[in-house]
Amino acid sequence: MTQLRGVVAATLASVQKQLADLLLIHPDEDREAVVPPLSLRSLLDNPSESGPGWSFIRHPANTILHGHEKWLLNRAKWRGQAVKDYLALINQFLETLLLLIHITGGQPARGTELLTIQYYNPEDG
Numbered sequence: 001m002t003q004l005r006g007v008v009a010a011t012l013a014s015v016q017k018q019l020a021d022l023l024l025i026h027p028d029e030d031r032e033a034v035v036p037p038l039s040l041r042s043l044l045d046n047p048s049e050s051g052p053g054w055s056f057i058r059h060p061a062n063t064i065l066h067g068h069e070k071w072l073l074n075r076a077k078w079r080g081q082a083v084k085d086y087l088a089l090i091n092q093f094l095e096t097l098l099l100l101i102h103i104t105g106g107q108p109a110r111g112t113e114l115l116t117i118q119y120y121n122p123e124d125g
Helices: 002-022 071-075 080-104
Strands: none
Touching: 002 080
16 A cells, blocks of 8 residues: 555656646746636536537636636747647646546546546537
8 A cells, every 4th residue: 555655646746747847837936826826626517518619617606717718828939849749748747647547536437438528518519
């Protein structure tokens, strides 16, 4: 059990570092000063909302997110290779996050359940 805790702690530290990189936080910046404050417990979603483009970000009760939809896009400087590198970082982050969810989430989810989670409804249905 101690070894499992060590694996989880190391993986969590890795995913937190990856998240800081994805949020474009410079080593000289303080994450709390840069990233808008957010309590995941307070977020609401409406899973019955099936309209194209719907996201929990648009839920009327999630006022803390309103106005921050383009926050990360506004921090970025767009260059072709930098975008490709960033997308590779996203994939690496999601793989590590998936591992953490699988290890710590209790009953392991099936791939069809876990890999179909999305934060917005696709525009094409």
